[in-house]
Amino acid sequence: MDALLGEPWMISPSVALRPEPFGALAYHFGNRKLTFLKRPELVAVVQGLASAPDVRTALEHAGVPASQHAAYAAALRGLAATDMIRPRKGPDA
Amino acid sequence: MSTNLIEHPIGRPVRPQTGTLVQQFEYGLDAPICLTWELTYACNLECAHCLSSSGRRDPRELSTEQCKAVIDELQRMQVFYVNIGGGEPTIRPDFWELLEYAVDHQVGVKFSTNGVRITPERARFLAATDYVDVQISLDGATAEVNDYVRGPGSYDTALRALQNLKDAGFKEAKISVVCTRQNISQLDEFKALADRYGATLRLTRLRPSGRGADVWDELHPLPEQQRELYDWLMAHGEDVLTGDSFFHLAAFGESLPGLNLCGAGRVVCLIDPIGDVYACPFAIHDNFLAGNLLADGGFGRVWQTSPLFQDLRSPQTGGACTKCQFFDACRGGCMAAKFFTGLPLDGPDPECVQGYGEQALAGDRVIPAASQDHSKKTPTRNQPVMLQLLTRRPERPPVSACAESPLAGFDPTTL
Numbered sequence: 336m337d338a339l340l341g342e343p344w345m346i347s348p349s350v351a352l353r354p355e356p357f358g359a360l361a362y363h364f365g366n367r368k369l370t371f372l373k374r375p376e377l378v379a380v381v382q383g384l385a386s387a388p389d390v391r392t393a394l395e396h397a398g399v400p401a402s403q404h405a406a407y408a409a410a411l412r413g414l415a416a417t418d419m420i421r422p423r424k425g426p427d428a
Numbered sequence: 429m430s431t432n433l434i435e436h437p438i439g440r441p442v443r444p445q446t447g448t449l450v451q452q453f454e455y456g457l458d459a460p461i462c463l464t465w466e467l468t469y470a471c472n473l474e475c476a477h478c479l480s481s482s483g484r485r486d487p488r489e490l491s492t493e494q495c496k497a498v499i500d501e502l503q504r505m506q507v508f509y510v511n512i513g514g515g516e517p518t519i520r521p522d523f524w525e526l527l528e529y530a531v532d533h534q535v536g537v538k539f540s541t542n543g544v545r546i547t548p549e550r551a552r553f554l555a556a557t558d559y560v561d562v563q564i565s566l567d568g569a570t571a572e573v574n575d576y577v578r579g580p581g582s583y584d585t586a587l588r589a590l591q592n593l594k595d596a597g598f599k600e601a602k603i604s605v606v607c608t609r610q611n612i613s614q615l616d617e618f619k620a621l622a623d624r625y626g627a628t629l630r631l632t633r634l635r636p637s638g639r640g641a642d643v644w645d646e647l648h649p650l651p652e653q654q655r656e657l658y659d660w661l662m663a664h665g666e667d668v669l670t671g672d673s674f675f676h677l678a679a680f681g682e683s684l685p686g687l688n689l690c691g692a693g694r695v696v697c698l699i700d701p702i703g704d705v706y707a708c709p710f711a712i713h714d715n716f717l718a719g720n721l722l723a724d725g726g727f728g729r730v731w732q733t734s735p736l737f738q739d740l741r742s743p744q745t746g747g748a749c750t751k752c753q754f755f756d757a758c759r760g761g762c763m764a765a766k767f768f769t770g771l772p773l774d775g776p777d778p779e780c781v782q783g784y785g786e787q788a789l790a791g792d793r794v795i796p797a798a799s800q801d802h803s804k805k806t807p808t809r810n811q812p813v814m815l816q817l818l819t820r821r822p823e824r825p826p827v828s829a830c831a832e833s834p835l836a837g838f839d840p841t842t843l
Contacts, residue, residue, distance in 0.1 A: 351534070353459065353506040356443055357452040360461065362508040364559060367536065369461065371449055
């Protein structure tokens with residue numbers, strides 16, 4: 336399993352999410368990348384990252400079954416590649 | 429909230445819950461992704477192929493306060509950036525004020541300019557401002573090719589602007605090129621020019637819109653040049669922007685990077701200087717007018733409720749094109765290109781790379797009359813002179829009607 340599942344993550348501070356019928360648009364004001372979150376569940380996961388102790392908990396809160404955690408971890412890695420989400424560091428991490 | 433799931437406005441197609449992103453886009457988004465906003469019809473140049481037939485300011489153009497209200501609404505709708513153009517947007521006296529207002533309200537700005545106001549001082553201001561992209565228009569890698577369509581001196585103006593941006597430390601300016609018959613052979617030179625200024629090259633398609641309708645026959649790339657362009661894009665696609673302009677070329681085989689979809693009224697639209705909202709920047713015509721943001725209750729309302737946009741978000745019929753094996757790749761091409769060349773919207777693109785466009789162009793067609801024209805009424809010194817020099821001179825001067833000599837016009841060599 337991807338180590339990311341046990342880590343605390345968050346949405347990047349320069350990213351805004353715009354709800355759309357299929358999920359959401361994520362826009363990074365810093366690097367100006369536009370990404371599409373194609374499932375409402377993925378949107379819920381991304382929004383829930385910052386308040387969850389780790390990624391796995393965020394997935395559970397969003398109702399993603401354990402059998403799909405690996406697939407979601409891969410999608411999150413993709414989002415991390417353009418800094419849409421990033422590992423959370425600091426006192427609460 | 430739950431009623432939204434079952435109530436659909438009458439006539440609005442029901443969006444499928446699954447499907448590819450492109451299929452989702454065909455049903456439209458809650459707000460555009462790519463919004464072009466032309467701030468003024470005034471322009472210092474008179475480019476032969478101007479999409480918006482610009483030249484003179486329109487007295488009804490939005491005031492500074494009205495523009496700020498539009499920006500406020502774009503911020504509420506989370507339109508993350510706008511492409512600002514014109515006319516020449518920087519000659520609006522409040523241009524820099526509006527630019528700052530937009531970026532301060534989470535609306536990033538990418539503006540197109542011919543470079544006339546990009547002084548060293550403005551270049552430094554731009555380099556120090558976040559969320560701003562600058563796109564310098566250049567339609568030839570040499571002054572000869574550029575000035576032929578953009579007018580005398582316009583090449584020097586553009587290069588001076590690029591130099592000022594580079595000297596100010598502005599990163600990644602864009603050089604925006606409309607691909608024409610005259611400049612397709614210069615693609616490598618454009619790339620070298622972009623590299624020299626630390627800029628990114630952006631290539632877009634020539635549309636027969638605005639004054640472009642008058643010169644399209646002479647300027648649009650020839651069929652073999654379409655292939656040359658496609659091959660060049662396949663080889664350099666990673667480093668070059670295209671604004672998803674060339675999806676009609678996808679019928680050569682492999683799709684180019686990008687959406688490969690006509691986004692008109694679905695993910696794209698245009699706000700013109702008087703607040704009229706059109707389906708796309710290449711379709712400034714009454715047939716594609718969705719409404720006016722002053723008269724019809726704001727931009728969001730026009731975007732979400734205009735009957736024209738509802739129509740464009742319904743699955744489109746591809747007509748004869750659906751029988752073509754490449755239909756899934758090119759989706760019938762560009763709506764504006766068809767409309768302004770007088771072709772049916774459910775037929776092939778005039779530049780269809782499978783050759784169906786040429787057949788269609790050879791048939792009966794009526795080129796639609798323009799709905800607006802802000803061209804200057806009298807030519808100025810900036811007007812391009814699209815004349816070819818005569819290669820063959822007449823053998824002797826014409827005979828004046830007043831010539832009294834009985835031998836006037838007599839040429840013994842022709843006896």
